[in-house]
Amino acid sequence: MSGASLVWFRQDLRLQDNPALEASVLRGAPVIPIYLWAPEEEGRWPLGAASRWWLRLSLEKLDRSLRRIGSRLIVRRGASLASLLQLRAETGAEAIFWNRRYEPMAVQRDQDIERSLRQEGVTIGSHNAALLFEPFEISKRDGTPFKVFTPFWRNCLARRPPAPPSPGPAKLPQPGRWPPSDRLEELRLPPAVNWARDSQSTWRPGEAGARAALEKFLQGALLDYPTSRDHPDFIGTSRLSPHLHFGELSPRQVWHAVGGRLGRPAGAGEAIAEEAFLREIGWREFAHHILFHFPNTPEKPLRVKFASFPWMRRPTDLKAWQCGRTGYPMVDAGMRELLATGWMHNRVRMVVASFLVKDLRIHWWEGARWFWDTLVDADLANNTLGWQWSAGCGADAAPYFRIFNPVTQGERFDPQGAYVRRWVPELARLPDKWIHRPFEAPASVLTAAGVRMGKDYPSPLVDHSRARILALSALSEISG
């Protein structure tokens, strides 16, 4: 019999629709599933606290699922190449399979590893589990990558649709003897401080949780998605982002589940909703496309003239933004939701991002870094695209004059103030009229609601209309 196959799990923590796993089964030899913990190989972006919390639970679930089909997950700390060579020596493995990643550090590392292992005579198989379309297969007519979303997505939709997802293996062939595994506790994944108090009740990491979330979304919120996705006070979005990031669910599964629902006549409303939702999956594709072709965007603006933008250094204001104490209820509610649950509603992400980069004129890096540490769905491609877009220096960036007004956004998308009341409880007793602008409320109203401005709730860090004008003039400095 030929030597065993290693299946190297990375951001593909699932058994279904997992091409690397399938390839290893097809090979016919014993299969040894492994996970390698090497945060120092992630460059400037080692997993943040919220992601580590998620990863810990997801790995546990993966191990349990593997045990149900006669296998298990072998975990190792330390440099990936060294671990792979060590595992090969211990098990006599002759082939290694993995699914591709697209972050610049990971691409480089994987290439190096592949070269070294091939020299050792190991068979390597790398597959696509994370994207509907490979970034290196999509290009404009002239061969260069797209930089605008709409033509990019049109091009994707005109292609052969992604293959249907495959079911997971019913059984995995075991090796005669299992190599030793580090215990998950030894990786010290979850942060010492349990900052994610509410995360446990909000999320169900792992493949089963991911499929349940998808199912729930398809049967519930999808139909109203085009409008309800903008209202942060109830669950109008899919909340699939962390599952997709860790690969507990594949975009192919989402694509086919959305398009291929049985027993429902596809009315016009449904078609519009499905299209709108798949478009968001398209943005995820686009973010990976941009990151793959412009690998320095996590640190450098895509539009080079932004390199000279006069960003401000104001650590106290940054801290206030992080803790949700800016004096703008919509911003503060979002930042507190993030700290409590490891997630923030998309509409609110745009509001808080605009506030940081336009009202405070703090560098988008600071926002990107904070999101990286606190989001359970932190994803280098999405995070980079989102922050550069907000700052106006990225792909398809917002026009210079698009500066969100945190009060207007609150009144439009959280008209009853339910979202603010939930996350900024000290304002809960304010009437709707003032909930998004407590700093303008008459003294009597504040007293009646038990709010002392500057004590129970902070006065605004900046005056928005003034900050807006300053942002516009700063932007005009770098144009022309």
Added chain:
DNA sequence: TTTTGAGTTGTTCGA
């Protein structure tokens, strides 16, 4: 090569 139309998510002002 040149030209043309278009580009996720907004705000404000004045009629």
Added chain:
DNA sequence: GTCGAACAACTCAAA
């Protein structure tokens, strides 16, 4: 209260 126009100039994609 509602509505349309103005808000830069630039870059991108495709004809």
